[in-house]
Amino acid sequence: MEGPGGNILIFSDVAVKTKKVVGVETDPYLQAKLLYYYVIENIAYSFMPHISLSSMDVPESAYVHGHRYGDCGAQSMYCCALLRSLGVPVRSCGGYQMFAGGTGTHFWSEFYLPNYGWVAVDVTAPGAMDYIALGAATAEEIAGYKAYFFGKMDNLRCVVQNNVDVSLSPEP
Numbered sequence: 001m002e003g004p005g006g007n008i009l010i011f012s013d014v015a016v017k018t019k020k021v022v023g024v025e026t027d028p029y030l031q032a033k034l035l036y037y038y039v040i041e042n043i044a045y046s047f048m049p050h051i052s053l054s055s056m057d058v059p060e061s062a063y064v065h066g067h068r069y070g071d072c073g074a075q076s077m078y079c080c081a082l083l084r085s086l087g088v089p090v091r092s093c094g095g096y097q098m099f100a101g102g103t104g105t106h107f108w109s110e111f112y113l114p115n116y117g118w119v120a121v122d123v124t125a126p127g128a129m130d131y132i133a134l135g136a137a138t139a140e141e142i143a144g145y146k147a148y149f150f151g152k153m154d155n156l157r158c159v160v161q162n163n164v165d166v167s168l169s170p171e172p
Contacts, residue, residue: 008080008092008165009059015085017065028088032111032121035082036150039123043078044069045130072124073107077164079123083111091118095160106157107164120153 021038022031046069053063061081064070070078076092083090089112097106108122126146129137137145 006057007060008077008084009062010081010085011062014061014065014081018082018085021082022086028086028111029113029119031086032083032088032119033150035079036121036123039075039079039082040126040146042068043075043123045071045075045124045127047071048074050074073164075123076107076109079109079121083109088112091163091165093159093162094164096158097154098156098158099154108153110162119151120149121151122149122153125149125154 018035022034025031025034043064048060048063048071050060050073053060059077060070060074061078064074064078065081073092073094080090080092091110092107093110094105094107096103106124108120108125110118110120112118126149129142129145132142
């Protein structure tokens, strides 16, 4: 099963991995948190061959699942596939992130909780701590930084699209 955009594919291996990560947890918020930590601890950041994947009809979430790496867009779509396999409504959002002295494109995820709304999850921003100089931050500071991007979002973003599954209108 996949979303209308085709890059968030849910297949049996994703469902098996998701069940292994969340175990017996049934609360969608806690399931999402377990999956967040799974992605930030197990999926490496790397540039992606987006154009070749698209031309071969390989969904980005499937590529990340098989290769265990991806950029922000691919990782956010993989996070979406994991959550969707549990039936949690989730979307991959994109726009601009304005920090580190400049502006760059960026993607993250948001999952939906009834009676609460959309909850932001950025599985790639915590990776910045992997490049910090040894001793430049305490273990507590690093853990706090990584925890921040589950359920919170910095104010340095400009949203361009709030769901990669929605087709552009008019079609490009």
